Amino acid sequence: MASTLRKSLALLKAPANSIGFQVRSRALGRKCRIALVNESKTVLFFAHKGAVRSRAQRREAELRKRYDLARLHAQSSLLHYAENLALLDRLEALFVEVAPLPGSTVRAMDIGSGAFQYATALERFLGRHGKSAPRTVELLGIEIDGNGEYIDGHTRAQHATAHANLAGRGAHYVVADALFVEMPPQDVVTMFYPFLTRYPLLQWGLPLGKFQPRRLLRRAVEALRPGGLLVVANQTGTEFERLRSLLAELPVQFVRQCSFASKLLPYAEKTVDRIGSVWMRASK
Numbered sequence: 001m002a003s004t005l006r007k008s009l010a011l012l013k014a015p016a017n018s019i020g021f022q023v024r025s026r027a028l029g030r031k032c033r034i035a036l037v038n039e040s041k042t043v044l045f046f047a048h049k050g051a052v053r054s055r056a057q058r059r060e061a062e063l064r065k066r067y068d069l070a071r072l073h074a075q076s077s078l079l080h081y082a083e084n085l086a087l088l089d090r091l092e093a094l095f096v097e098v099a100p101l102p103g104s105t106v107r108a109m110d111i112g113s114g115a116f117q118y119a120t121a122l123e124r125f126l127g128r129h130g131k132s133a134p135r136t137v138e139l140l141g142i143e144i145d146g147n148g149e150y151i152d153g154h155t156r157a158q159h160a161t162a163h164a165n166l167a168g169r170g171a172h173y174v175v176a177d178a179l180f181v182e183m184p185p186q187d188v189v190t191m192f193y194p195f196l197t198r199y200p201l202l203q204w205g206l207p208l209g210k211f212q213p214r215r216l217l218r219r220a221v222e223a224l225r226p227g228g229l230l231v232v233a234n235q236t237g238t239e240f241e242r243l244r245s246l247l248a249e250l251p252v253q254f255v256r257q258c259s260f261a262s263k264l265l266p267y268a269e270k271t272v273d274r275i276g277s278v279w280m281r282a283s284k
Helices: 004-026 050-066 070-074 078-094 118-128 154-165 196-202 213-223 237-247
Strands: 105-111 134-142 171-175 186-192 224-234 254-259 274-279
Touching: 004 196, 050 078, 070 078, 078 118, 078 224, 078 254, 078 274, 105 118, 105 196, 105 213, 118 134, 118 154, 134 154, 134 224, 154 171, 171 213, 213 224, 224 237, 237 254, 237 274
Parallel strands: 105 134, 105 186, 134 171, 186 224
Antiparallel strands: 224 274, 254 274
C-alpha cells in the first residue's frame, strides 16, 4: 500500500503524464509482425525449493496438458509463460463453483489489456471451462495506452498483437478507449488490476483525466448480456472493497471471490493481497 507521501509525490507526475500520453496517442505505430522472445522452461521454478518446486512443476504439467499450451511453451519468455500459468490456476480456483458458460461460442472483452501477454491463458480458459470439447472464443483485448515504445523498439500494441496471434484466430487487440468501443453483447468482460485509485494510474503513466473508474465499470457492465459475467482481479483488499462499493451502484450480482495470490510467479511475494471476483449482470 502506497504511503500518503508517495501518493502526494505521484501527483507531481500528472502534467508530464498528460503530455506523454498525448504524444504516444498521436504516434503512428509501424505495421509489422514481431517474433516473441522464447526462453527455455527448464529453469522455470528454480527459485523455488523442495516440495514447493515439485508442486509447481506438477501444476505446470497439468495446466499445459489441460489447456494445450504447447505453442505458448515453445514461444514465450519465462515470465510470460509463468503469468499465463498463474492466471489459469487462479481462474480455475475462482470458477470452481461457477456454472459453465452456455453455448458453443463465447464473446469476451478484456479491458485494460496492457501488452496482453496473458491472451493465451484467457482464451484457453474461456474456451474450455466446463466443456469436454473446446468452444469457439471471440476475445478482444482493449488498451487505451498501446503506443508506448519498449526497449526493443516495438510498441506495446505490437507485442500485444503478437500475443493475441499466439493465442489463436479468435483473439484480437485494439488500441482504444473502452468507454467508446461499440461491441455486441458480451458473455464475459474481464478487468485485470484496473486503476480504481489515482496512485497506480499515475505510476503507469496515464493522465488524471483518464481516471474514471465509475464510468469504466459502468461501461463494462453495460457491455454484458443479461446473465453475462464480469471478472475482476484487484491488487489489494482495499481495492476490492472499492470495487464492491462502485459495483453496488450497478445492475450486477456478486457471485464469488478468491485469492489471486500465486506461487507460480517469480514475484509471488507481491501477489499475496490479490483478490479475484466474479459478478453477474442482472437479467433486468
